[in-house]
Amino acid sequence: MLASRFGRTLKFRVALLTVVLGMGSLVLIGWFNFQAARAEIKNERFRYLSDLVERIAADIDQRVAVRQRLLASSVRTLHPTDAALPQMAEGILTSLRPIAPLFDALVVYDRHGIILADEPASAGRRGLDIHDRDYFIETRKSLRPMISVPLRTRNNPKRRIVVFTVPLTDPHGQFVGMVGGSLELLSVGFFRDLESITIGNSGYITVNAVRSRLNIYHPDTSRVFEPLPSAASSPALNRALGGWQGVDETTISTGERMLVAYRPLRQVDWVVGGLLPVGEAYEPIYSLAERYIAFALGMMLVVLLLVSWRLKHILRPLDRLKSNILTLPASGNSVLAGISDYDELQSVADVVARAWSERDTMEAQLARSEAFFRALNEASPLGVFVVDDRGKLNYVNRACKRLFGYENEVEWHGRHWNEAVHPLDHERIRALARSLLADGETLVKTECRLINGQRPFLNVELRLCRLTYEAEPRFLGVVMDVSEQEETRQSLMAERERAMAILESIGDAVVLTSHLDEIEYLNQPAEALLGVRAQDTLGRPLYSFASFSPPENGRPLSIQRLESLVAHPFCEMDMMTKDARVQPVVLTLSVIAAVGSMHGYRVYVLHDDSARREREKAHRWEANHDPLTGLLNRRGYLASLSGLLAGPDRKGRNDAIALIDLDHFKAVNDHAGHGAGDQLLQDVAGIIQSRLRSSDVAARLGGDEFALLLFNCRLDDARALIEAVRGQIEAHVLEVAGVSLSVTASVGMTMLRPDDVVPADPIERADQRCYLAKNAGRNRLVTG
Structure with a gap:
């Protein structure tokens, strides 16, 4: 109690204000100095992190580049054929021994992704099929050296590696296999030496894979090869994975604030990061701030004591003013004259005197205002009533009497206003009244029903307000008839239900x-x-x-x-x-x-x-494809050739077309039946599709005639590809009921010319070459 009274004195508040202002100045000065020092430390830590991460990223880039370059140069002169590769696999590994120390294992794969040889030999690795691995698919497709994303090995899932690959091609440039060098991510020569790098006491280095979004190096080995956190939990890391490099102060997935620096690698899609806890980075400035705060608190206590001692003397006239105001009703305004030589205190005394003299005037004005508002309430169309805390009526206006049914009654004063409320709404209205008394509410609003004798009941909107300026609790109520609005609302609800029923039936x-x-x-x-x-x-x-x-x-x-x-x-x-x-x-x-x-x-x-889209799609496919072989039909082939001839990018590009006519195919139909002939046509279509590139077009024009369209293909490459197709057709044998069936192919090929504008021109040239091949003895290619 003593502390509460002391805290309400003017002397204490002035002293406290002085101390607060002084402390505010000290805090403001300290805050600016703290922020400047903190910014300087932050910039120094950022420079350190950025330089360290830049050096580590350059070192890893160099290690990756050296391995990739040496592996590619070691096999550059090798051009084995598909058939000879299994016998040459061991010899290839023997030639790679000079660079073997740079890898944990060297492996030779055939064109189907089967491991032919490995060094050092590992149980279960030879014969392993990796044709579905991304690094094999990309190397076969691009015919360029590749570096795989970090992955787990299939014969030992606990191993985490990256694979450096170089394609092997035959003398014609066709893919026959590849050589791969695998490297353990945590091998001594790759990431393991990162463990010796420390950043402060608890900072660390991380390496993250962009494409696979995996953590591939972390001092905490339990987090290695785990998915990276989401963008919300580690925003700086996710920006770095999108290509950003730099430094930042951010929150990581553990919720800890960190200073971070990220740099992407040039040789492989990895990101190197350096992280330092904020608490450790700013520890010197935090220690200085604690000493400064202790000094400021001591100064506050000294200033508070000095100001309190001085104010005790300055504020003595206030006690004299208090005693004179207490005698003001009996002695009049003269006791407040000359109360103090302080201008401020004398001004307070003069204001009190004026207020006292104006009180009577204010009371008269309040009486007139009350009469005015009573007249206003009587003319209002809204019902207005006033009740005490027991619900007894003290006042009702003319509109309220009509709504309550009291128009012809004189004795309404003192009656409980709840008598006019429908019995089913009594309890709810009582709960609202209790909330006004107990819960501190000043206004409640609801709807209820009134019994006034004119109809079964009236729907009204009721507002109750507590009159807080009165000594005894009283309540003001405002009532508005909403019967017509309620009927309209019910009609709208019924209309809405009908609309909903219609919509549900659609x-x-x-x-x-x-x-x-x-x-x-x-x-x-x-x-x-x-x-x-x-x-x-x-x-x-x-x-x-x-x-x-x-x-x-x-x-x-x-x-x-x-x-x-x-x-x-x-x-x-x-x-x-x-x-x-x-x-x-x-x-x-x-x-x-x-x-x-x-x-x-x-x-x-x-x-x-x-359903309709599927039907249209099937119709479009059937219109452009041969149902027997699945290749394009004549219409689809002509559309592809027309599009190529009309393309704006024909200049500087070599395109070729070829017509293939099967030799002696009629004999197959005559001796083995059309079923065998259809099977042979399907086999030939499969041979053609297996040899063509994904950009090329194959079609069956009708009977035993096929057509090819080779995009962006030089004459020598086109001739080699067609010869391979012709040779495979010649070597193919179909066994039907113990009878061996085979055919050969006569092929006419021509290159597209700048003056070719319609498909008929190149097709006619190719057809003429095909006719020459037939006349020259069949089973041959004629170009021109």
Whole structure:
């Protein structure tokens, strides 16, 4: 109690204000000095981290580049054939022994991804199939040296390696296999020496893989080869994985604040990082701040004592002013004259004197105001009443008497106002009144029913307000008749239920959204089409559950763009649902232009278009493909050749076409039947497809005639490819009922010329060469 009274004195508050101002100055000065020192330490730590990470990244880049260059140069002169590679595999490894110390293992693979030889030999590694590994697929496709993403070995999942690969090609440049050098990520010569690098007492170095998003080096080995944290938990790391390099102060996945520096490697898609805890980095400035705070607290105590001692003398006139004000009602305003030689205290005394003299005037004005407001309440169309804390009426205006049914009654004063309320609403109204008394509420609002004898009951809106300026608790009530509004609302609810019943009976999906495109309603077909439940979507944007894009480009459209495109009644769209499912739909979008709250609302009607699209896709495929072999038919081939001839990029490019006519195919049909002939045609189509590149086009023009279109292929390369196809057709034998069937191929090939504008020109040249091959004895290629 003593401390509370002391804290309310003017002397204490002035002293406290002086101390606070002084302390504020000390704190402000200290804060600016602290921030400047902290910034200097931060910049110095950033420079240190950046230089260290830059050196480590350059060192790892050099190690990767040396290994890749030496491995590539060691096999550059080797061109084994596909058949000779298994016998040469051991010899290839023997030739690589000078660079073997740079790798943990050297391996030779054939063209199918089967391991032929390894050094040093490891149990279970020879014969292992890695054809589905990304590094094998990319090396075979690009015919260039590659470095794999970090991965686990299949014969020993505990090993974590990267693989350096170099393709092996035959004398014709065809892929026959590859040589790989594997390197343990934690080997002594690669990452293990990073353990000796320390950053302060608890900082550390990390190495992270960008493409696979794995941690491939960390002092805590339990985190090696674990997925990297999300962007929300480690924002700086995720920016570095996207290409950013630099320094930052950030939070990592453990919640700890860190100074970080990241640098990407040039030779491989890895990111090197250096991390130092903020607490350790700023430890010197924090220690200095603690000493400064102790000094400031001591100064505050000394200043508080000095100011309190001085104010005791300065504020003595306040006690004299207090005693004179207590005698003011009996002695009049004269006792406040000349109270002090302090101008401020004398001004207070003069204000008190004026206030006292104006009190009577204010009371008269309040009486007139009360009379005015009573007259205003009597003329108001709203019912107004005042009750005490027991609910007894003290005042009702004319409108309230009519609503309560008291128009013809004189004795209303003192009656409980709850008598006019419908019995079913009594308890709820009592609870509202108790909340005004007990919970400190000043205003409550509700609806209830009144019994006034004119109809079964009146629906009214009731507002109760506590009159806080009165000594005794009293309450003001305002009543407004809302019977007609309630009837209108019920009618609107019934109309809405009928509309909902109609929408639920519609077979198509219907979605209603607000002008902000937030979902207000969707029917059961819409739930099924979107794969959601209605209660999970209400009030959320439609784009959270579905986006729309044209089938021809797949680019999502904004709402404004969608409205402009769906100007006609029906529009084909692809709808991407929340579960990443693409659903073909026919969309009808209507925007409500009615005046009122529904203006700008949108109605989406979605019809499932999957079946029709599938039928059209099948028809398009059948129109351009041969049903027996699956190759393009004549129509599809002519369309591809026409597109090539009309392309703007033909200049400076070599393209070739070839016509293949099977020799003696009629004899196969005559002796073995059309079933055997069809099988042989399918085998020939398979041979052609196996030899062509993914960019080339193959077609069956009819009968035993095939056509090829070789994009961007030089004459020598085209001749070698066609010869390989012809030779494989000649070597192919079909066994049917114990009879061996085979055919040969006569091929005519020509290069496309700048003056070729229609497909008939090059096709006629190729056909002439094919005719020459037939006349020259068949089973040969004629070019020109």
